[in-house]
Amino acid sequence: xxxxxxxxxxxxxxxxxxxxxxxxxxxxxxxxxxxxxxxxxxxxxxxxxxxxxxxxxxxxxxxxxxxxxxxxxxxxxxxxxxxxxxxxxxxxxxxxxxxxxxxxxxxxxxxxxxxxxxxxxxxxxxxxxxxxxxxxxxxxxxxxxxxxxxxxxxxxxxxxxxxxxxxxxxxxxxxxxxxxxxxxxxxxxxxxxxxxxxxxxxxxxxxxxxxxxxxxxxxxxxxxxxxxxxxxxxxxxxxxxxxxxxxxxxxxxxxxxxxxxxxxxxxxxxxxxxxxxxxxxxxxxxxxxxxxxxxxxxxxxxxxxxxxxxxxxxxxxxxxxxxxxxxxxxxxxxxxxxxxxxxxxxxxxxxxxxxxxxxxxxxxxxxxx
Numbered sequence: 001x002x003x004x005x006x007x008x009x010x011x012x013x014x015x016x017x018x019x020x021x022x023x024x025x026x027x028x029x030x031x032x033x034x035x036x037x038x039x040x041x042x043x044x045x046x047x048x049x050x051x052x053x054x055x056x057x058x059x060x061x062x063x064x065x066x067x068x069x070x071x072x073x074x075x076x077x078x079x080x081x082x083x084x085x086x087x088x089x090x091x092x093x094x095x096x097x098x099x100x101x102x103x104x105x106x107x108x109x110x111x112x113x114x115x116x117x118x119x120x121x122x123x124x125x126x127x128x129x130x131x132x133x134x135x136x137x138x139x140x141x142x143x144x145x146x147x148x149x150x151x152x153x154x155x156x157x158x159x160x161x162x163x164x165x166x167x168x169x170x171x172x173x174x175x176x177x178x179x180x181x182x183x184x185x186x187x188x189x190x191x192x193x194x195x196x197x198x199x200x201x202x203x204x205x206x207x208x209x210x211x212x213x214x215x216x217x218x219x220x221x222x223x224x225x226x227x228x229x230x231x232x233x234x235x236x237x238x239x240x241x242x243x244x245x246x247x248x249x250x251x252x253x254x255x256x257x258x259x260x261x262x263x264x265x266x267x268x269x270x271x272x273x274x275x276x277x278x279x280x281x282x283x284x285x286x287x288x289x290x291x292x293x294x295x296x297x298x299x300x301x302x303x304x305x306x307x308x309x310x311x312x313x314x315x316x317x318x319x320x321x322x323x324x325x326x327x328x329x330x331x332x333x334x335x336x337x338x339x340x341x342x343x344x345x346x347x348x349x350x351x352x353x354x355x356x357x358x359x360x361x362x363x364x365x366x367x368x369x
Contacts, residue, residue: 059071061214196225325343
């Protein structure tokens, strides 16, 4: 089996967009709707939407690689890095701190040229808390860099990257390609999703780091999209990829067999469209939350507002299994008697509805009166 990087035309990627006009138009339309939704939000609500999206991306990009992070640790890390927590909240997991810094860096530097120092910095962030990997440098081992699955002794090799000796030159070429194809450059790729798809496949094929390549590859896709639309993109590619992880690996495997990559671009374009649809839903939910809390302006005490906001961090349905006295006490540190009174008052106000009774009593969000 000869991989794409072993073929004579590497890395001269070929593709046809003849049957993708409708999807590319849908991308542009969705971007227009997202821009409109963001304009309808206050600055505080807009910031919350961006934070929610960064949290989703941070958690899911890590899950794809088998790392499961606490949502609260990621949230605290992002808010700490944005200077929104006074004083900064304690974060137990160094991995959460690192991935949070990556999310912010990708947004803040989206319009800057890519360079080796930026990639090394991102890799150091991704590998925060990992002492087994050489951080912030290209891989250098003479052992083959392989993507494998299966039991020991019966491994299946899905892909083998170029040898480490080739990485510095390959990455020099990749960085040059990324910058030369940016908006306004002589070799500009005019469709942002197409450039995003190629950037991901190109980078993942080189696999320049010992670990963390997937997370950085997805960050590069986001950077390419952001440059194409002229602002930091508001979506989570990893959330969509993680939901269909098997399809992602199959598409990547196929894409790394040839430098004719029409199929890969078609697949990745759909990933982007699905991610945009989820982003629209998330932004719409942020607006819905704002209207929900507007109904109770001046009527909630600090404990009640904290509990409701924590509940709605989980999405429109709130906590799985609803709110109950035990969860309320855990969030607010209130006594059992105070928790009972607070929850009953929320029911009276129309903020929550009661489900069940006795020890099984739970509460769910009441969106409409």
